[in-house]
Amino acid sequence: MVQKTMKIEGxxxxxxxxxxxxxxxxxxxxxxxxxxxxxxxxxxxxxxAKTNMEDIKxxxxxxxxxxxxxxxxxxxxIEGxxxxxxxxxxxxxTANLNGVANxxxxxxxxxxxxxxxxxxxxxxxxxxxVSASGYSAHxxxxxADSIDEDREKKEAHMKEMWRRFWLSAVFTVPLLYIxxxxxxxxxxxxxxxxxxxxxxxxxxxxxxxIPVMVLGKKFFTTGFKALVKRHPNMDSLVALGTSAAFIxxxxxxxxxxxxxxxxxxxxxYESAAVILTLITLGKYFEARSKGKTSEAIKKLMxxxxxxxxxxxxxxxxxxxxxxxxxxDIVVVRPGEKMPVDGVVTEGTTSVDEAMLTGESIPVEKSVxxxxxxxxxxxxxxxxxxxxxxxxxxxxxxxxKLVEDAQGSxxxxxxxxxxxxxxxxxxxxxxxxxxxxxxxxxxxxxVFALSIxxxxxxxxxxxxxxxATPTAIMVGTGKGAEHGVLIKSGAALETTHKVQTxxxxxxxxxxxxxxxxxxxxxxxxxxDEELLTISASAEKGSEHPLGEAIVRAAEEKGLHLRKTNSFxxxxxxxxxxxxxxxxxxxxxxxxxxxxxxxxxxxxxxxDELAGEGKTPMYVAKNDDLMGIIAVADTVKExxxxxxxxxxxxxxxVVMITGDNRxxxxxIAKQVGVDRVLSEVxxxxxxxxxxxxxxxxxxxxxxxxxxxxxxxxxxADIGIAIGSGTDVAIESAxxxxxxxxxxxxxxxxxxxxxxxxxxxxxxxxxxxxxTLGIPVAMGLLYLFGGPLLNPMIAGAAMSFSSVSVLLNAxxxxxxxxxxxx
Numbered sequence: 001m002v003q004k005t006m007k008i009e010g011x012x013x014x015x016x017x018x019x020x021x022x023x024x025x026x027x028x029x030x031x032x033x034x035x036x037x038x039x040x041x042x043x044x045x046x047x048x049a050k051t052n053m054e055d056i057k058x059x060x061x062x063x064x065x066x067x068x069x070x071x072x073x074x075x076x077x078i079e080g081x082x083x084x085x086x087x088x089x090x091x092x093x094t095a096n097l098n099g100v101a102n103x104x105x106x107x108x109x110x111x112x113x114x115x116x117x118x119x120x121x122x123x124x125x126x127x128x129x130v131s132a133s134g135y136s137a138h139x140x141x142x143x144a145d146s147i148d149e150d151r152e153k154k155e156a157h158m159k160e161m162w163r164r165f166w167l168s169a170v171f172t173v174p175l176l177y178i179x180x181x182x183x184x185x186x187x188x189x190x191x192x193x194x195x196x197x198x199x200x201x202x203x204x205x206x207x208x209x210i211p212v213m214v215l216g217k218k219f220f221t222t223g224f225k226a227l228v229k230r231h232p233n234m235d236s237l238v239a240l241g242t243s244a245a246f247i248x249x250x251x252x253x254x255x256x257x258x259x260x261x262x263x264x265x266x267x268x269y270e271s272a273a274v275i276l277t278l279i280t281l282g283k284y285f286e287a288r289s290k291g292k293t294s295e296a297i298k299k300l301m302x303x304x305x306x307x308x309x310x311x312x313x314x315x316x317x318x319x320x321x322x323x324x325x326x327x328d329i330v331v332v333r334p335g336e337k338m339p340v341d342g343v344v345t346e347g348t349t350s351v352d353e354a355m356l357t358g359e360s361i362p363v364e365k366s367v368x369x370x371x372x373x374x375x376x377x378x379x380x381x382x383x384x385x386x387x388x389x390x391x392x393x394x395x396x397x398x399x400k401l402v403e404d405a406q407g408s409x410x411x412x413x414x415x416x417x418x419x420x421x422x423x424x425x426x427x428x429x430x431x432x433x434x435x436x437x438x439x440x441x442x443x444x445x446v447f448a449l450s451i452x453x454x455x456x457x458x459x460x461x462x463x464x465x466x467a468t469p470t471a472i473m474v475g476t477g478k479g480a481e482h483g484v485l486i487k488s489g490a491a492l493e494t495t496h497k498v499q500t501x502x503x504x505x506x507x508x509x510x511x512x513x514x515x516x517x518x519x520x521x522x523x524x525x526x527d528e529e530l531l532t533i534s535a536s537a538e539k540g541s542e543h544p545l546g547e548a549i550v551r552a553a554e555e556k557g558l559h560l561r562k563t564n565s566f567x568x569x570x571x572x573x574x575x576x577x578x579x580x581x582x583x584x585x586x587x588x589x590x591x592x593x594x595x596x597x598x599x600x601x602x603x604x605x606d607e608l609a610g611e612g613k614t615p616m617y618v619a620k621n622d623d624l625m626g627i628i629a630v631a632d633t634v635k636e637x638x639x640x641x642x643x644x645x646x647x648x649x650x651x652v653v654m655i656t657g658d659n660r661x662x663x664x665x666i667a668k669q670v671g672v673d674r675v676l677s678e679v680x681x682x683x684x685x686x687x688x689x690x691x692x693x694x695x696x697x698x699x700x701x702x703x704x705x706x707x708x709x710x711x712x713x714a715d716i717g718i719a720i721g722s723g724t725d726v727a728i729e730s731a732x733x734x735x736x737x738x739x740x741x742x743x744x745x746x747x748x749x750x751x752x753x754x755x756x757x758x759x760x761x762x763x764x765x766x767x768x769t770l771g772i773p774v775a776m777g778l779l780y781l782f783g784g785p786l787l788n789p790m791i792a793g794a795a796m797s798f799s800s801v802s803v804l805l806n807a808x809x810x811x812x813x814x815x816x817x818x819x
Contacts, residue, residue, distance in 0.1 A: 083234030308339035349380030467760035475753035612665030
């Protein structure tokens with residue numbers, strides 16, 4: 001027997017799920033077929049000897065739906081990329097493979113995410129396609145060791161780039177002085193005088209240039225390799241430009257030694273050397289800036305402790321955190337970090353969870369409390385049972401979410417991607433055309449060559465390729481610092497367009513834990529007696545209101561009585577027997593059904609309902625004993641968050657299954673604009689759709705299983721971190737603090753990031769739009785200056801670094817609530 005899971009498309013209700021389930025279950029060899037409507041997935045257990053996946057897909061298709069076998073998603077580290085054109089080449093090489101559903105390359109992280117069908121394609125096929133395109137790929141292994149190794153590699157790369165720069169500068173500075181110093185009257189030794197010793201003048205420049213060319217050999221090996229494979233990149237432009245300058249100068253040097261001294265002033269050695277040196281410096285700054293964009297991941301990775309103290313055979317033993325198993329009892333002393341997630345079994349303490357939630361105030365923990373791995377134990381020794389270890393811990397999940405988000409692309413990046421794919425070949429054509437035009441127009445070959453080199457060197461697609469991913473990396477990392485986990489670049493982009501925020505009431509606006517607020521007793525009955533009877537009756541109930549009543553009685557230390565019978569009446573309440581008496585507890589419908597007179601309690605009940613409280617009537621035999629009012633209290637920051645959303649010009653809607661009166665009382669308390677009350681769980685998604693049909697971009701905030709379809713339907717689904725796994729899975733954004741104040745924070749962060757991306761793209765486009773015509777000699781044509789190839793090289797390096805520095809400004813982002 002094998003078990004497979006498939007995604008089902010086209011389902012809209014429980015009936016659809018039943019149809020798909022039956023269609024698959026009818027097949028010979030199928031032992032079990034289960035459809036989960038929430039996740040829209042079909043899980044099938046079957047005998048491969050009797051049926052196969054194609055038969056199952058056909059059966060589902062025949063039932064009117066579509067089954068898609070779940071693909072696998074893997075992340076690869078790509079080596080050898082230098083610009084956006086490289087990223088485009090790798091992306092195309094893998095996206096064209098049969099079996100690949102989607103391939104995305106992120107230049108900033110130097111990673112590729114591929115979604116593929118493992119039955120058609122293997123990892124080796126993917127890495128082979130990357131190799132064939134001129135780059136190398138290996139599957140990413142995400143653990144603490146691999147992160148350290150990756151960091152070490154990047155640091156080694158930075159050191160190498162710095163070494164290459166300063167060594168190149170050692171040769172380039174004297175070369176620049178020798179070649180151009182005489183133009184500004186700087187003295188030269190007599191043996192280097194170009195007027196009298198032209199051959200020595202040229203030879204010394206050649207000797208100084210060769211080490212710089214050798215140090216920059218990677219530009220040539222990578223650039224010409226990409227050119228041969230017909231996928232030219234930035235290195236190709238640099239290699240062509242500097243090679244042209246060097247080869248021309250070399251030919252001129254030979255000619256000078258043969259007696260043609262007039263060419264001594266037409267050497268371009270300094271251009272080749274300065275371009276290579278400046279671009280190497282730019283690459284160094286780029287590597288440093290890239291390192292800073294991924295600091296959020298590094299910080300998160302560094303939070304988890306390396307070791308844990310566990311009780312084994314009654315003894316405390318220190319082991320590596322990877323060796324901790326589910327069920328182990330972990331011991332943590334004051335000042336130490338929790339190694340994994342778990343539940344406290346002994347002791348009390350306060351825990352700093354700021355690393356995950358952004359909440360600076362320590363949280364009190366006692367027996368039964370949940371603890372999160374990497375949080376800091378402040379003041380008490382505790383023991384807790386490990387419930388989640390390794391990749392299942394909350395921290396590991398957060399890291400995975402942030403990594404996925406940083407590796408994803410925003411729709412805004414599509415234009416830059418398209419342009420980058422055609423950019424380098426177009427630049428090469430422009431360089432040839434510009435040089436040829438000036439030569440045909442009567443300028444010298446040296447002048448034409450200078451123009452061609454300037455065009456090749458100034459036009460770099462790096463800035464275009466880095467504009468979006470760097471901002472997304474910093475933005476999602478900054479969100480994680482504030483307890484706002486944004487799952488993708490698309491979610492980050494869409495959030496800034498939100499016009500309407502729909503808030504689920506229970507557990508989102510309110511605490512989600514009802515409390516007893518009022519006890520109104522009939523004449524001759526004490527409040528304690530009414531609460532005791534009610535709590536005794538509700539002891540076996542799982543209803544939240546019943547639990548609140550039992551909790552209130554336990555807090556007062558009341559002794560509960562034993563019930564002889566218990567009967568739940570759906571939508572009405574319960575009927576129980578205690579010591580021979582029959583008690584009815586429930587709503588007004590329950591009292592009417594039992595034909596119990598409400599007397600003057602009817603008016604009081606309406607008052608309580610008007611305050612957003614739920615009145616529960618209690619009757620003994622046929623007489624009303626009183627009312628116990630229960631309310632789900634509003635979170636402290638809900639009103640503040642809604643007020644802030646209003647200041648941002650966003651409409652706020654509350655959605656709830658509560659009756660209109662209770663819902664409007666809560667709405668009035670927090671200031672929402674619209675109330676959608678008495679909405680059944682399965683209809684929440686329909687209400688979201690109605691708002692979208694009004695032409696609005698809608699964000700839905702919820703925390704329960706019944707919110708999952710609505711979260712998926714909304715343009716942006718925002719899950720409260722304390723909610724269910726299904727809700728979190730369906731959402732685009734997760735609020736780790738379970739605090740509504742983080743909703744405006746997420747929107748502000750999205751706006752700041754998109755603004756930053758637009759700035760980056762503007763400058764990247766503007767730089768190339770203005771730079772290329774200037775390099776082609778447009779200004780010179782109208783009597784202006786000519787762009788020197790060395791200045792072009794410096795400008796090219798600056799364009800990429802400026803985009804990265806602009807993205808890093810996002811690190812200063814602070815939510816307005818915290819300013």
